[in-house]
Amino acid sequence: MSMMKNLTKGFFKENPVLVLALGLCPSLAVTTSIENGIGMGLAATAVLVGSSAIVSLLKKFIPGSVRIPIFIVIIATFVTMIDLTLQAFIPALSKSLGLFIPLIVVNCIILGRAEAYASKNSVFDSIIDAIGMGIGFTIALVLISSVREFTGTGSLLGYPLFQLMGIEGFKGSIMMILPPGGFLTMGLILAFMQWNRLRKKAKEGGR
Amino acid sequence: MDFSHLVVIAVSSIFINNFVLGRFLGICPFVGVSKKLDSAVGMGMAVIFVMTLASIVTYTIQKFILDPYDIQYLQTIAFILVIASLVQFIEMFMKKNMPSLYSALGIFLPLITTNCAVLGVAILNIDSTWADGTKYNFIESAWNGFTGGVGFTVALVLMAGIRERLELADIPESMKGLPIAFVTSALIAMAFLGFSGMSIM
Numbered sequence: 001m002s003m004m005k006n007l008t009k010g011f012f013k014e015n016p017v018l019v020l021a022l023g024l025c026p027s028l029a030v031t032t033s034i035e036n037g038i039g040m041g042l043a044a045t046a047v048l049v050g051s052s053a054i055v056s057l058l059k060k061f062i063p064g065s066v067r068i069p070i071f072i073v074i075i076a077t078f079v080t081m082i083d084l085t086l087q088a089f090i091p092a093l094s095k096s097l098g099l100f101i102p103l104i105v106v107n108c109i110i111l112g113r114a115e116a117y118a119s120k121n122s123v124f125d126s127i128i129d130a131i132g133m134g135i136g137f138t139i140a141l142v143l144i145s146s147v148r149e150f151t152g153t154g155s156l157l158g159y160p161l162f163q164l165m166g167i168e169g170f171k172g173s174i175m176m177i178l179p180p181g182g183f184l185t186m187g188l189i190l191a192f193m194q195w196n197r198l199r200k201k202a203k204e205g206g207r
Numbered sequence: 208m209d210f211s212h213l214v215v216i217a218v219s220s221i222f223i224n225n226f227v228l229g230r231f232l233g234i235c236p237f238v239g240v241s242k243k244l245d246s247a248v249g250m251g252m253a254v255i256f257v258m259t260l261a262s263i264v265t266y267t268i269q270k271f272i273l274d275p276y277d278i279q280y281l282q283t284i285a286f287i288l289v290i291a292s293l294v295q296f297i298e299m300f301m302k303k304n305m306p307s308l309y310s311a312l313g314i315f316l317p318l319i320t321t322n323c324a325v326l327g328v329a330i331l332n333i334d335s336t337w338a339d340g341t342k343y344n345f346i347e348s349a350w351n352g353f354t355g356g357v358g359f360t361v362a363l364v365l366m367a368g369i370r371e372r373l374e375l376a377d378i379p380e381s382m383k384g385l386p387i388a389f390v391t392s393a394l395i396a397m398a399f400l401g402f403s404g405m406s407i408m
Contacts, residue, residue: 021385024238025323029231068320069291076284084280102283102330106323108235179229180396187389195381 037145045134251360262352
């Protein structure tokens with residue numbers, strides 16, 4: 001597989017959240033604003049790249065029967081590093097992501113890539129794959145969070161769009177910021193993906 | 208030992224801040240294992256069991272190892288390792304001594320290691336404080352783990368009951384499977400939002 005294809009497959013075709021339905025907890029919990037979505041996406045990408053590189057470096061030394069605990073320890077090490085880094089340099093983001101930073105450890109995307117890709121491929125390929133998957137995760141988070149932030153507060157990236165257009169007194173629907181909004185947005189986006197897939201299939205079948 | 212604290216924890220983690228519908232912990236098994244009522248009940252029981260034990264063990268680790276030696280930054284690594292080995296241990300113990308229980312819950316146990324509700328409740332037990340600034344004590348932590356598991360089971364069983372009926376319903380092709388599951392959970396979550404007006408502190 002060419003390098004470019006390896007990188008971009010995670011963006012849409014094999015998007016970890018929208019197609020493979022992995023890593024659902026953080027993609028619902030932290031997507032109340034785009035800022036949080038980007039922060040979470042980048043933090044998870046950093047962990048993913050680090051752990052994929054180490055796993056693929058050590059793939060010859062890790063015995064098959066205890067590979068899962070070893071992967072988890074490697075991932076947890078990177079999560080701790082990211083957690084401490086965020087606390088030191090971006091305390092505001094660290095506070096708003098809160099519990100979900102340590103929970104990157106149990107994000108199935110990261111363990112999934114370590115198991116399915118990094119433990120079988122070369123270091124360079126694994127890093128490229130990890131970057132692609134990380135960007136795909138970030139894209140999904142930004143997509144969900146922009147829907148929720150816009151409908152919930154009427155702003156994008158913290159800019160109140162309606163007020164800027166001169167419409168005063170706009171109030172978003174609180175529901176979209178609260179948990180039901182997360183489930184609803186996710187359901188509708190997944191429905192759109194499925195609709196698109198079915199449409200493509202029907203097109204190919206008709207030809 | 209304040210008995211009222213236990214009531215507050217129970218109501219809060221089952222209804223007001225339900226682990227799945229209010230805190231978004233454990234979404235993967237919530238969506239993945241909610242197709243059949245039987246397996247939902249089995250998964251729920253396994254999660255209650257593991258969450259209670261994990262709360263007890265991680266609280267002990269925090270109080271007697273991490274705090275005295277001032278190595279709290281190792282929390283994430285220590286907790287996930289303890290949870291993973293605990294789950295493995297429970298699985299081996301059950302297989303040997305309780306084969307009937309193992310055949311009912313066994314297949315769900317490996318999935319629980321990567322269930323964020325378990326690690327989530329362990330960290331929440333350490334981080335949560337009461338209004339007067341005191342932390343959860345040992346019994347409150349264990350109780351929080353148990354009721355958190357009950358909350359997870361309530362959500363999972365509700366969802367499974369609805370999904371069993373949805374199988375027979377005529378829904379648009381593109382909504383089938385995951386999308387309709389999420390929309391359904393949005394509706395359940397809305398109903399649970401009603402509890403947020405409740406306050407007993």
